[in-house]
Amino acid sequence: MALAKLPSRLQWTLVMSLIILALVGCASKGIALPYVSQIEAVNPDLPGLEIRATAGGGGELEIINRTGQEVTLLNEQGDPYVRIMPDGTYELLGGTWVKTKDAPVYYCHDPRIVYSGPEPTTRNSQVMKRWTIIGRVGEQTFTINGQTVYIPDRTSGLYMIWAVAGVALGCLGILTASVLTFVAVKKRITAS
Numbered sequence: 001m002a003l004a005k006l007p008s009r010l011q012w013t014l015v016m017s018l019i020i021l022a023l024v025g026c027a028s029k030g031i032a033l034p035y036v037s038q039i040e041a042v043n044p045d046l047p048g049l050e051i052r053a054t055a056g057g058g059g060e061l062e063i064i065n066r067t068g069q070e071v072t073l074l075n076e077q078g079d080p081y082v083r084i085m086p087d088g089t090y091e092l093l094g095g096t097w098v099k100t101k102d103a104p105v106y107y108c109h110d111p112r113i114v115y116s117g118p119e120p121t122t123r124n125s126q127v128m129k130r131w132t133i134i135g136r137v138g139e140q141t142f143t144i145n146g147q148t149v150y151i152p153d154r155t156s157g158l159y160m161i162w163a164v165a166g167v168a169l170g171c172l173g174i175l176t177a178s179v180l181t182f183v184a185v186k187k188r189i190t191a192s
Contacts, residue, residue, distance in 0.1 A: 039061070061107070070138065
């Protein structure tokens, strides 16, 4: 009977190993991206307006509105495309303002931030793109000035994660197979 259960236990171990590998792969994606957005300045400094770069691979800002007023982001043509209100976030979709979030937070995936040019030819950190995003708090105009930087050393952490995960999963697999084999052999001997 124990031998009949052996494949299902082995299959369970393999499935769990694949899930762990997938999770490690997903968790390490942020480490592997060599482009980083950096905010150089927000002018003027407005109380209640919080803006920071996230680890989104060089193309995302998080904008939090605690001003009590409407915050509007403008596209490259100077037209509003996002309104971050105290009751939520609205995006202009097909000519209509649509509430997309119940919180006054917006994750800005702006093409002005993303670097999409050729790969750098050197292995040194370097500024790949400078950018500016314009917005308004009420009637007050503000600018977000930043840069997208290439940092090649961020990819080296990925290899270490995969090496550690591989060794850990290998040890787990050997241990599991050994225990299952021992249990099956012991049950077979006691059944004889």
